[in-house]
Amino acid sequence: MKTWQRIKNDPNLMEKxxxxxxxxxxxxxxxxxxxxxxxxxxxxxxxxxxEPNLExxxxxxxxxxxxxxxxxxxxxxxxxxxxxxxxxxxxxxxxTKCFRNEEEASPLHNPEFTMLEWYRINADYKDIMKDxxxxxxxxxxKDKLEYQGEVYDLSLPWPKTRIPDAFEKYAGMDVLKVSDxxxxxIYFNEIEPELLxxxxxxxxxxxxxxxxxxxxxxxxPRFAERFEVFLGGIELGNCFSELTDAKEQKKxxxxxxxxxxxxxxxxxxxxxxxxxxxxxxIPAVSGIAVGVDRLVMLAADTSSxxxxxxxxxxxxxxx
Amino acid sequence: MNTINAGNITKGSFIIFKGAPVFITKAEFMSPGKGSPVMRxxxxxxxxxxxxxxxxxxxxSVEVAEIEKKEMEYLYRDGEExxxxxxxxYDQVSIPMGLIDDQFGYLTPNLKCWIVWYKGSxxxxxxxxxxxxxxxxxxxxxxxxxxxxxxxxxRLETGIEAQVPLFIKIGEKVQLDTTTGEYLGRVK
Numbered sequence: 039m040k041t042w043q044r045i046k047n048d049p050n051l052m053e054k055x056x057x058x059x060x061x062x063x064x065x066x067x068x069x070x071x072x073x074x075x076x077x078x079x080x081x082x083x084x085x086x087x088x089e090p091n092l093e094x095x096x097x098x099x100x101x102x103x104x105x106x107x108x109x110x111x112x113x114x115x116x117x118x119x120x121x122x123x124x125x126x127x128x129x130x131x132x133x134t135k136c137f138r139n140e141e142e143a144s145p146l147h148n149p150e151f152t153m154l155e156w157y158r159i160n161a162d163y164k165d166i167m168k169d170x171x172x173x174x175x176x177x178x179x180k181d182k183l184e185y186q187g188e189v190y191d192l193s194l195p196w197p198k199t200r201i202p203d204a205f206e207k208y209a210g211m212d213v214l215k216v217s218d219x220x221x222x223x224i225y226f227n228e229i230e231p232e233l234l235x236x237x238x239x240x241x242x243x244x245x246x247x248x249x250x251x252x253x254x255x256x257x258x259p260r261f262a263e264r265f266e267v268f269l270g271g272i273e274l275g276n277c278f279s280e281l282t283d284a285k286e287q288k289k290x291x292x293x294x295x296x297x298x299x300x301x302x303x304x305x306x307x308x309x310x311x312x313x314x315x316x317x318x319x320i321p322a323v324s325g326i327a328v329g330v331d332r333l334v335m336l337a338a339d340t341s342s343x344x345x346x347x348x349x350x351x352x353x354x355x356x357x
Numbered sequence: 358m359n360t361i362n363a364g365n366i367t368k369g370s371f372i373i374f375k376g377a378p379v380f381i382t383k384a385e386f387m388s389p390g391k392g393s394p395v396m397r398x399x400x401x402x403x404x405x406x407x408x409x410x411x412x413x414x415x416x417x418s419v420e421v422a423e424i425e426k427k428e429m430e431y432l433y434r435d436g437e438e439x440x441x442x443x444x445x446x447y448d449q450v451s452i453p454m455g456l457i458d459d460q461f462g463y464l465t466p467n468l469k470c471w472i473v474w475y476k477g478s479x480x481x482x483x484x485x486x487x488x489x490x491x492x493x494x495x496x497x498x499x500x501x502x503x504x505x506x507x508x509x510x511x512r513l514e515t516g517i518e519a520q521v522p523l524f525i526k527i528g529e530k531v532q533l534d535t536t537t538g539e540y541l542g543r544v545k
Contacts, residue, residue, distance in 0.1 A: 047507060091388040196412035219393045219414060226397060226412035 041348055057338040058346055061330065062133060064177050065154055074156065079118035081137075085309040086110040087117050090297035095149075095306050103192035108306065111137035114327055116154055116252070117312050120280070123157060123323055131156035133330060145233040145342030146272060149351045150168040152330040159321040162279045163263045166324045167241055169197060170267055170275055174239065177333055183269075185336055191238050192271060198241040198296075199233065202261070208232045214260055218248055230271060239269040252287075253278030263324075269336065277326035284316035359423060363396045364415030370421035371403070371475070374411065378403050378422040378475045380456070386415065403480035426471040426483070431464045439464070440481065441472055450479045454528035457481075462517030463488045463535045484535045489544045490514055495527050508540070 045051045066076065080195060086094050086108060095111040112118075115134050122130065136153045158165055171194055176180065183190040205213035209228040216224060233240050243265035250262035263279035281287050291308045299305055331343035344350035350357055366372060366384045375381070383399035396458040399410045413419065429441040429450070438451040439461075450472060454461065456508055464470075471483040495511035513531075521531055521540045530544040 093393060141388070143385075144385055222387075222389050222393065222395045223412050223414050226395065 040353060041350070046295075053339040053347060054340060055346065058330075058334045061177055061334050061337055062152075064252070065131075065133060065173065065330070068132045068173050068176055069156060073129065077119060077122055077127060077130045077132045079109075079115045079122070079132060079134065081112055081135055082109050083112055083118070084109065085117075085306055085311075086112055087114050088291055088294045088298065088306075088308070089113060090294045090301060090303065092138050092303075094306075095132045095137045095139050096304055109156055110306070113138055114153060116325070116327065117309055119155060119157060119325070120257050120312060120320060121315045123159070123320040124318050127155075141263050143352070143357055145344070146329075146332060146335075148331065148343055148347065149355070149357075151343070154328040154330050155325060157280075157323050161322075161324045163243065163265050163277050163324050165244075166277045166326050167198065167267070169267060170277075170326065170328070171239075174274075174333070177337055181337065185270065185339055186341055188237060188270060196239045196241060196267075197233075197236055198243060198265075200244045201242055201246070202244065204229050204242060213246055216246075221246075221249065221270040233268070234271055235269075239267060239274070241265050241267050251279060252281055252290075254281045254283075272332060273329075274332055274338075275326050275328040277324065279322075279324045280320070282316060282322065286315050288313050289314055359421040360418040361416045361421055362415065363413030363419045364394070366396055366398055366413075366419060371424050371473070371480075372400075373420040373422050374400060376408070377405075378424075378480060379409070380481055382408070401456070401503050403456060403475065404478075406453055409467055422475055424480070425474040427474060428469055429472045429482075431466060431468045431470055434461075439482070441470065441479075449500075452479050457484075460535055461477075461486050462513075462515045463490070465490065465515060465534065474476055486536070487534050488534050489530050490517075491530050492521070492525060492527055495525065496535065 045055070070076065092113050094113055097109045099107040099109040114136055115132050119130065119132060126355050131154065133152060133154050137150050139149065141147045141149065154168065158169065167312055175192055178192060181191070181193040183192055202213045205211045205216065205224070211224065244256055244261040246262045247260060247262045250264040253262040253264045255261070256263045265277050266273055267275045288308065295308060331346060334346045335343045340346055340348050344352055365384065366381055368381055368384050370381050371378055372381065379400035380403050381398055381400050382509065385397045386394065387397055388394040394415045395397065396413045396415050397410065399408065401408050427443065429443050432440045432442050437454045439454060439457060440449055440451050442449045465488065468488065472479050473483065475479040490513040492511045493514050496509055507523060509523055510518050511521050511525060512518055519531065519533055519538060519540060525531060525543060532541040532544050533539065534541055
């Protein structure tokens, strides 16, 4: 039975599907009240972002004269928003659909999903941590979250752990000597179980520079000003103090382009327009990408994001 | 020794983890935005029943537990053990309840299952994909105007409950999916 039919049979089900509307309204007012601009950037683009591990949806644009162009669905709106930052938009946010292909079926993924990104100028990643804490509290509406039988304490402050400290303390390792290949194996086996013991959302920050293509080096340049925020092991957001150095960015894109080639992902050119925007100069800025579906899932207390979607990918495409 | 790439571990398979055979209850491929993709598994030690989880790099090689499957019939429950019999040789084996878990409610006497063996010991059972069970309790028919194939909860001969259409009566037999518990049809 399709979701719409199930709702028709049991109108009580509608309630949890309406949580999405409420969460998105809350996000909008949270940022608009602080004077952020809501921006609307394209979903169909000639060059998408270049994360080496992610696969893209490719299409083709044809003109009435039969000329063809490659066209892609975005994996994130980040590149377009950075160009707007170069153009002078200032503090801004976007709630948009993003797409990722070849993702393993999981309770936390859907081929089409909703992303929230916000960018705060003259701010660093620690300011964004504060934004996230306040936004999340606003969405949940109280300082306790009951989720799937666990109670999480949302009262501030939330624990914040530097990656090198976590590797030292829980795995007895110098993270700078850990290869990128081993990083997540160690993280999930040794570190995450420790972080999960405190029933609160938590931040981990200062990643080795190789783990953060778009972020600015920290004071100790072997690390990048990047954080991720989790609740119960569920990743909710990924933030950088944005790299604004065009030359360095181009170097990192070239390395990632090679990675994509090596991993047999769809290949496409580097977005020179973004490099151009960085050359023109963008202000010191920090930004974050947050999976809105996961926020909705937590607020609705469902065990998967698809239970908050009227038309989950699984149902549409028989996944 | 047979090995596979950790990226190819699937739910329902058996591997060797730290020297012990384990049954995979969940296998999730995960590709973090940066860094290398990983395979996160949840498993059950088939000798102790203890659950655990682990994360592999997808390219790592993992030893496959070399298991054998034999068809046997379910006989009865003996405390925390389930007794099965080989219908040809009349040999009997006992399997800890914990390894069957939530599928226990689908077992009826003489049901044919695949018993999984590792190094001469039974370590688990695979049930048929669907089973037929008799309805023993059902609420009175709900008269109503609901038109979209509504369902009711009934109790079955093994004591479990299932969601079935309103027209099913006590004494009738229904077919259920043993993985999802879903109603598949009425059996005459």
